[in-house]
Amino acid sequence: DAKTTQPPSMDCAEGRAANLPCNHSTISGNEYVYWYRQIHSQGPQYIIHGLKNNETNEMASLIITEDRKSSTLILPHATLRDTAVYYCIVRVPNNDMRFGAGTRLTVKP
């Protein structure tokens, strides 16, 4: 599986958009990009995933560059409850799922 690089921490003001970057320069053609988050010490929670096209759901948007070497998770209106560690993962189908260190997002009032 391709490895990912994320900034260790980011801050965001409450009500503003949070844009979390992820680099995955060695991603291969059949690898998907996934985002999970972990609030405090709870089990991780799925957010969104995509292959090539941008994706949006009720939680977030995922923007994948045309060359697929990087992506951005967007939380459109961050709230204090979005404070968490966000993990970007790339994986191939029928394979295991490995987490990196993630980005610790702190939403400030």
Next chain:
Amino acid sequence: NAGVTQTPKFRVLKTGQSMTLLCAQDMNHEYMYWYRQDPGMGLRLIHYSVGEGTTAKGEVPDGYNVSRLKKQNFLLGLESAAPSQTSVYFCASSYPNWDREEAFFGQGTRLTVV
């Protein structure tokens, strides 16, 4: 719908003791995973299973064994616990179908080995 349930939630073991952590899912998922998370670190994959009767090693398999005798259950065993195995253990399950692919996680088992 309970999702993914881990048993027990907390446990303290003495060095050398053995124990089994149980993960149960009621979503008919094919894939199941065991992770450990040490303080301030991300999750590391211990073992995983792509179906009943199959298991595979992850990143940090040493000192652990697993079994998947029933599709809904994935057991993680520690034969001789060591202080280095003090951690929070998470179980997860998912479909292999990539259109529906999201993994669901349990709430974790906090294990302390003294």
